[in-house]
Amino acid sequence: MSSGSSFVIVGASLAGAKAAEALRGEGFDGRVVLIGDERERPYERPGLSKGYLLGKDERDKSFVHAESWYAEHDVELVLGNRVTGLDRAAHEVSFDSGERIGYTKLLLATGVSPRRLKVDGVKLDGIHYLRRIGHSDQLRDAIRAGGRVVVVGAGWIGLETAAAAREYGCEVTVIEPQETPLSAALGGEMGAFFASLHLRHGVDLRLGQSVSGFRGTDKVEAVLTEDGSEYAADVVVIGIGARPNTELAEQAGLAVDNGIAVDAAFRTDDTDVYAVGDVANIQNPFYGEHLRVEHWDNALNGGPVAAKSMLGQEVSYDHLPYFFTDQYDVGMEFSGWIGNGYDQLVTRGDVEKQEFHAFWLADRRVIAGMHINQWDDGIKPTQELIRSKKQVDAAKLADPNTPLSDVQA
Incomplete structure (x- = not known):
């Protein structure tokens, strides 16, 4: 593709950063713009609930590239700016400031956001969600002194933060509406294995229960459940899943179905717009159906393939879903x-x-x-x-x- 082309990536994430890296690695010499709404350069998220949260990994270990890498590879890194508009006819994206950037090809790597619990008291201080590195900083500060931690949701984020809190010496209660942790990801048998793991490490597992609200004046003091129980809490972590950030795609009229619908080459129904990472619902040739995978490995491997597709190369992404965890x-x-x-x-x-x-x-x-x-x-x-x-x-x-x-x- 000619040097007059401009490739814009919305989402300064792992997937976005690896796509930018692959564009340069494949010899693309046009303009590459990588836009993120955080002020941090692209980083990897697994450590936020594992080694970084535990204070075992340094902050710099999380970043995808050294700070100097972007200038050295002529990648324009635009941080702290939220893209709020996509004009497909004009081939432009716009910021909330009104500034617009034109593109030849556009890659949406907008990721996901934590699902919010909608109950009374949810806005009290001391209630945490975990998605960004700043969230991990705040949570680490909150649990490193010990105390009573209640985790809402026994998925991967919930169990990993529960394990971290126990390692900090906190009293930990996990509340989960399903009968086993991780039931959707692993089924009941292996969910039971992880339940026993946490029980052996002193976690109070409350399965088959749903949260009905939080009690406190300014700061959370207790978690209430639908069966009338109440669990004292100094810190609450809510990990009840994530929703794909499809707002831009929806506003622009792209096909959206549990994420941005793309084919095996990460192409949307607009020939100049692509999507990758957690937000992309990919037609996986191995399974013969669409899959949306919210894991590090998918972003790591998908970003380079999406970049090659943007360059016109014939690619097909049939990667098997993969994830890992470290608990105790x-x-x-x-x-x-x-x-x-x-x-x-x-x-x-x-x-x-x-x-x-x-x-x-x-x-x-x-x-x-x-x-x-x-x-x-x-x-x-x-x-x-x-x-x-x-x-x-x-x-x-x-x-x-x-x-x-x-x-x-």
Whole structure:
């Protein structure tokens, strides 16, 4: 593409930054503008509920690139500015200040925002959401002195912040409306494993309960649940999921369905507009349907592919969903997708010792898998099983002495 072209990326995120990096790596010599509404340069988010929250990782470790990288690669980094308008006919985006920037190609990497709990008292001081690095700073300051922490939601953010709070010596209660933590992500069996992990570390798990409100004068003092219970709290963390930031796409008339709808090359229904990362609902060729994946790995790998697509290269993104977590003495990697259900769960190894693999099967085929503290094998053999789509012998799959390459039925 000619040097007269202007590529604009809305969203100074991991996906946006990796797309900018790939544009330069592929030899694009036109204008690259990377716009973010935060004042921080692009950073990675996993540490916000893990090592950075715990004070184990330095702030600089979170950033995607050194501060000097953007000028050295002629990437215009526009921070602290929110894009509020998209004029597809004029090929321009506009800021709330009224300033406009033209584009030849546009990439939307606008991410997600935490879902807000709508109950009485939710605006009291001491109630936290976790999405940005500033949120992690505030939460760390709030829990490092100990005290009573109530976590609303037993998803990944909720459980990771609960683990961090326990490591700081806080009394921790987790309130979750489902019967197990992580039920949507892992199903009931492995959700129960993570429940037992937190119980062993002293967390008070309140499952099957929903929050009805918060009590306090200026600062939160207690969390109220629909069954009439009340839990004292000095700090509250709300982690009840996220919603895709599709406002720009909707305003511009782009197709939106649980995120911005894109094909396998990250193209929207406008040939000059693309979307990537948490906000993108991608037509995944491997699954034959749209998937929107809110994880670090998707942003890391999707950004460069989107950049190549913007340059006119033939690409197809069929990446398997992947995520990881660190909680207490447990490290985990998961890959695959159980959104259409499964009919069998097979474990391999010692669950009690927290050293095992788990496999989700549908029609005797591995559709997802994870390992707990099995770093010698890692997740790659599991991904190969998923991609093979071959039926497996459950007994062989459960036998640690049978190589995963030899478990086919």
